[in-house]
Amino acid sequence: MNKKRWMAAALAGAMALTMTACGGGTEDTPADDSASTAESTNTEQSTGGEAKKVSVILKTLAAEYWQYCKAGAEAYGAEHGVQVDVKGPSSETAFEEQITMIETDLNTADYDAYVIAPLQAETVKTLVAGETRPVIAVDSDIPDTPEVLSFVGTGNEAAAKLGGQAAVEAAKAAGWTEIKAIEICGVQGEATSEARKAGYMAGIEESGGDFLEEETQYADATADRAVNAMEAIMQTHLEGVAIICAHNDDMAMAAARAAASNPAYENTIFMGFNGDKSACESILKGELTMSVAQNAYDMAYKAVETACNAVAGQQPEKFVDSGADIITSENAQERLDTLNSYLK
Known part of the structure; x- marks a missing residue:
């Protein structure tokens, strides 16, 4: 060797041990x-x-x-x-x-x-x-x-900031007057996770929202743990939360599914990150609200x-x-068509 x-x-x-x-x-x-x-x-x-x-x-x-x-x-x-x-x-x-x-x-x-x-x-x-x-x-x-x-x-922080700004505007349009936001984050201390968190926080707070940093839920970038995180949020905030932003689309979709039967979260803005096909399809079905698309x-x-x-x-x-880009119901089909064209 x-x-x-x-x-x-x-x-x-050494890093594999850390990752585990x-x-x-x-x-x-x-x-x-x-x-x-x-x-x-x-x-x-x-x-x-x-x-x-x-x-x-x-x-x-x-x-x-x-x-x-x-x-x-x-x-x-x-x-x-x-x-x-x-x-x-x-x-x-x-x-x-x-x-x-x-x-x-x-x-x-x-x-x-x-x-x-x-x-x-x-x-x-x-x-x-x-x-x-x-x-x-x-x-x-x-x-x-x-x-x-x-x-x-x-540029993860800059992209997430755009997402945070868009989420606040969507929350206002959905009728929220007290715009609180909680992130279901990726891996604590990992560079991309922390950059996206910083971006979400900046975009939300600069747009008039309240990013509850101390209530950030770290879910190791996995959908299963995002469900657990969403359940914990719902137990703490019975009145609902205006914005749930997530480290990736899988986590955001999992959180939206976990809250689907809770009336207090009916108008919650669920935001993901990546803008993949599954996210576009979820947005078109009215499940996920939006995604920051890489x-x-x-x-x-x-x-x-x-x-x-x-x-x-x-x-x-x-x-x-x-x-x-910010993907919403207005441009999700266009994004989906573009993604499909890449893999022909």
């Missing part, structure tokens, strides 16, 4: 100074040629969201004559599988660049140490890593584009925001 492999395995083992304890994923939010030390090395890392083959390693392919990422990456390749090899482990907890994929592709001489969605950023940081070909992080950042030239993803297809498309531009010698932006 080489030194990088040994260090990566040690890091993965908190039961969540490891999505990072963009850091403004991410890879700031790369300024002096980016020129050396660009080959100045034309990209012919790019490795794209996602967190998994066994989920709808990552299939959109795969489609976007492959679309860029098809449009620009670049071979794009997309792969991912069997699940978002298959850490060793991803380590092996990354290690194998880094040792493959004919790749011109790499796009990686890290399951464990610190582990990937070790694996890419010293790599001179362009490395782009997608969906989750790999902070403080000179080899990573750019992070392409969602643009997974565009995210991966832009990530491969950024990698290819870096190969050509262009200096990439440190952070490329793939954008976010």
Whole structure:
């Protein structure tokens, strides 16, 4: 076992224990100074040629969201004559599988660049140490890593802030005069969870709502635990709560189902995050109210584009925001049609 492999395995083992304890994923939010030390090395890392083959390693392919990422990456390749090899482990907890994929592709001489969605950023940081070909992080950042030239993803805090603002307006329209909000959050202390929480809070409070931060329910980003969290909220707030915002769509839909038979929550705004097909369908059925939609297809498309531009010698932006939209009953069908078109 080489030194990088040994260090990566040690890091993965330590982080796997942490993940088991908190039961969540490891999505990072963009850091403004991410890879700031790369300024002096980016020129050396660009080959100045034309990209012919790019490795794209996602967190998994066994989920709808990552299939959109795969489609976007492959679309860029098809449009620009670049071979794009997309792969991912069997699940978002298959850490060793991803380590092996990354290690194998880094040792493959004919790749011109790499796009990686890290399951464990610190582990990937070790694996890419010293790599001179362009490395782009997608969906989750790999902070403080000179080899990573750019992070392409969602600005989680900014996107959640938009969602919080939209939720307050929806609550007003639904007749709420006292607009209290509680979040069913992801993993406590995890970067993406805390960024979305901060964004929701800012958007809700700046729009005149009251974000009950001390009542945040951490549910490890899982639907089952979101049900338990929603039941706890209903026991504490018999009068109802204007806004329930959640870390992802699965949690928001689970919370909405748990409250469906409670009259006090009939007009509650249930907000998710991701904007996947299931969320659009739930919105159209009148179950979920709205969702902050990440643009997974565009995210991966832009990530491969950024990698290819870096190969050509262009200096990439440190952070490329793939954008976010607010999905409601007014545009859910349009969003659903678009998502379906990606997977044809």
